[in-house]
Amino acid sequence: MTVAVVGGGIIGLSIAWRLVSRGADVTIFDDGVDGAWNVAAGMLAPGGEAAFETPALVGLMKASAERWPSFASSLGVDVGYDEAGTLGLAVTADDVASASREWSTPPLRPSELRELEPALSPRVRAGVYLPADRQVDPRLVVAALRDRLADRIVAKRVSTLDEVDATTIVVAAGCGTAALTGLPVRPVKGQVLRLRGEPGLIRHVLEATVDGRSVYIVPRADGEIVVGATQEERSDWTVTAGGVYDLLRAAVELVPDLAECALAETLVGHRPGTPDNAPLLGVLREGVLVAAGHFRNGVLLAPVTADLIADLALGGPADPMLDDFAPGRFA
Template sequence: MVGGGIVGLAVAWRCRQRGLRVTVHDGGDDDAAWYAAAGMLAPAGETSFGQEALTALLVESASRWAGFAAELTAETGLDLGLDARGTVAVALTGDDLAEAHRLWAYREERDLKVRRLVPSAVRALEPALSPRIRGGAHIPDDLQVDPRRVVAALRAALGDAVVPGRVGELPAGPVVVAAGTGTAALTGLPVRPVKGLVLRLRGEPGLLRHVIVGYADGRHVYLVPRADGELIVGATQEERADFTVTAGAVLELLRAATDLVPELAEFQLTETVVRHRPSTPDNAPLLGRWRDDVIVAAGHHRNGVLLTPVTADLIAGLVDTGRPDPLLEAFAPGRFA
């Protein structure tokens, strides 16, 4: 296994559960996308127009998360921070609400639950929201998890199977490449870095009860509360590969966040994190056999944490049996050849 991020570790864990011997080559410096990820498990929130196969994979993986988390916690005794209270989506202006309704209708057509709410009902769910909110929706099936806790648990479960250090070329096969943006250099496949900035705030626990996905004067922002008072604000998206935290990007996120929840202006800004999403030309992952002895699990774009359980199951099954699950067909690594 090349790559010790959340996807690579989960694949290795599932492979070992099947009785396979695994070695994970892990850079070990937490520079991958999972380290910045907020951990939203929201297939409805990440559904995009025209991506039917990806939507189906997102929904399938979300349905596997509770079982995946329960198994990992049972094995390691570590709490992953799984929360099942759902998402509240909100719109600040009339134009924001029109855009939100268009997205909600698309999701409802695909049997993804969206309960639309008038402003008073939205604020009954989340009293800290601005009185300017024009409307919203509750998405009850969404979950959240703490990716940093998940990676710590997977590392604990795998123990000395995780070997620190990067590889400059692929080791002798069979090998699974789950190296995030590093997959391009190792395989030549079209995986590019997409820069994202995430902020971590800290304040009084309990200000927000749900994940908030907001549309604020044309800006999109999410707020992910943790039980201990930490709150994650994200995320920007730029076609860049640098790690610079710019004042403008921080301002953009904080302005949208405080427009939706004014009390966040009093929270402490504790961390700014830039990482790079591994993205492909169609923003869908590369999953499956690339050549006889090399299997790829990379290019998950914004959905690496959400797609972890289904990726781990499908890739481990392919490694073990040699037979690809039909769910892999749309994500074959050779589709851009």
Template sequence: MSMKSVTVVGAGVIGLSIAWRAARSGWAVRIADPAIGRGASHVAGGMLAPLSEGWPGEDGPLEFGAESLRRWPTFVSDLGADGLITARGALTVAFDAADAEDLRTVAEFVTARGHEMEIVSRRDVKSLEPAVSHNVRLGLLAPAELAVDNRRVVAALMTAAVSAGVDLTEDRVDDVSALGSDQVVLAAGWATARLCPSVPVRPVKGEILRLRARSGSPAGPTRTVRASVNGRSVYLVPRVDGLVVGATQYEHGDDTTVTVGGVRDLLADAERVFPGVADYEFSEAAAGLRPMSPDNVPLIGRVDARTVVATGHGRNGMLLAPLTADAVLAELDGSALPEATSASLERFSS
């Protein structure tokens, strides 16, 4: 009996995760992507932070993200690669009374749904993260959240996929019907809409910076640190050699140009949170296109008997990869994963 075959269109963290898991489950898998490993996953910050991003009324994103975060330790263990996790725990800080009240709102909403978060005083913020500015008024700690090195994750997934028998190709797919496999998974990020126009996903540009610590530079945060500065969100994610700082957000179509204004704002906001960052080396500025759905929940499900869609992960592709892979494998096997119900395509079927 011949193996069932599937073509995965897209080789970002979502497509690679699906391909790897499908191959391990007995599928003959081919990946088609002319830019393997060079898309939005290459630019990502690597935060796994669904709790810190919780907000009243947004139960779907919170629960989907929390369920995928729960799967990450096993996901890392199965990959068997070193150095993927770069930070444990996340700290969101407030500089004024309005932002402090927002932190209390998040804490109340998230903890009411059974997740651990803790409001911490200014003194405790400085104790947890001495590098953070003394102007902080309040903090919100999420001990369960993680951060990963996105590029190491992608590299590990590519290695694991090839080891499992996945055929990695740089083929460009313009017509799904021309593919010869039994099944097709469209995991091409925002470009999925070009192949399946009924899928409501759009590109949203995000700029991100990489800063490298020099000899003698002040030690940076050990956890992911997030804040709102002048109405703009900023996050600092630890890396072995420095920090990733992100991220801007623009509705600019498929433009991936890095702008002076974007870099200026990110650097200014990062210095407000961590003043010692001024001594770091400016290593890289890049922009990627996040695939956004209308309600910020992924789009996972069948569009026909042969085609499964997995897109719309926004800025949380890294976080949501394990749960998405499980959901797609269930679809390929003819069932649905209960934990992924909120990502069903049926919510936009009208």
């Protein structure tokens, strides 16, 4: 049995890695275009998304979060898996009123928050600590997967599935899935910043509402700090002054010391969205599976997607978790 995976991003590579570990003969077709994973912050926080997603998707995210420790360990190298947790924060009274509707625990006082995160601005009024949240560095994950699968990756842009000769084809092409399958996957633009500061400036992932703006700040162990992200129903690749300004203003309002950091990168990525912003997972037609449309949860959902799609590709029964994510649900 041969399996072809069309797409060399974190979803396609994770599926291929799981298949190879189970003895399958796998070829990955990679068009060389970095997908959403390249700009993703790598937050593994299913609880933080619970207010925005359906119960079925929240269940899928929680199942995947539980698999991340073993998935990261299986790669055999440091991929930035971090267990420091997340602080959910609000700055103004209006921000507190808005954010508190999503908090599942009583808010902490500003003094308690600054004990956990000394760099926080005195303007922060309230917040919660989410110790179960995790993060990972998607760039390190993809680099590790590419290293382990190097002899199976073919540099090729697949224009039609008729070009692919395999027993089973897995389409995991992100925003490119629409052209290959006709499924409704659209690009949702996001602008992200990468700063460079002193390691340890920020201890936790910060998710905040600042003067009505949502912002996240994700610190890496080496001093890199990811600030994101805008969400725009656009497909262009332009980094805009307004997008950078909004992100920097909110970030510096939250952590004033970020103003002294170097602005290392300004980036644009495109989240692969669907009409209901839930992924497309499962059988499209005989011999063709789909794993796409993960929107803003691609990194989080990589391990569970790999397991569920690998089971199908190897002839196993469909897991009930797939029921709500069938690729044909929009037909």
